Each structure stands twice: as structure tokens, then as C-alpha cells.
């Protein structure tokens with residue numbers, strides 16, 4: 001069981017409601033990196049958190065723009 005990086009609830013695919021299980025340690029580490037695309041291993045869709053509806057599609061949502069973004 002892993003938790004959503006955004007809402008910290010158990011990460012569940014919004015598409016098929018499967019508990020998300022990272023297929024490898026690399027993918028598990030990528031969960032904390034919002035610029036990495038994750039796909040659901042069950043249905044193959046881009047993983048979207050069932051609870052907060054945040055897509056793990058590699059695009060950073062503006063809700064996270066307070067974190068380290070040293071762009072002028």
C-alpha cells in the first residue's frame with residue numbers, strides 16, 4: 001500500500017478503483033516526484049488519485065508551486 005503524494009490517502013486508481021502497487025522500487029521512489037508519469041498497472045490508464053483527483057501524468061499542478069521551483 002502506498003499513499004498519495006498529494007492527499008496522503010491510500011493511493012487508489014480513479015479509473016478501476018484498484019489499489020496502486022508500484023511495480024518496482026524506482027517507481028515507488030518516483031511517487032514523490034510530481035514530474036514523473038505513472039500508469040495504473042491494472043487498467044493501463046494514467047494514474048489518477050481516487051480521493052483528490054490528482055493525475056500522475058507528469059505535469060505539476062499549480063497547487064504544488066510553492067515547493068522548490070527556482071525559476072525566475
Ligand SMILES: [Zn+2]
Pocket residue numbers: 004005006007008009049050051052053054
Ligand atoms: Zn490524492
Ligand SMILES: [Zn+2]
Pocket residue numbers: 013014015016017018040041042043044045
Ligand atoms: Zn486502474
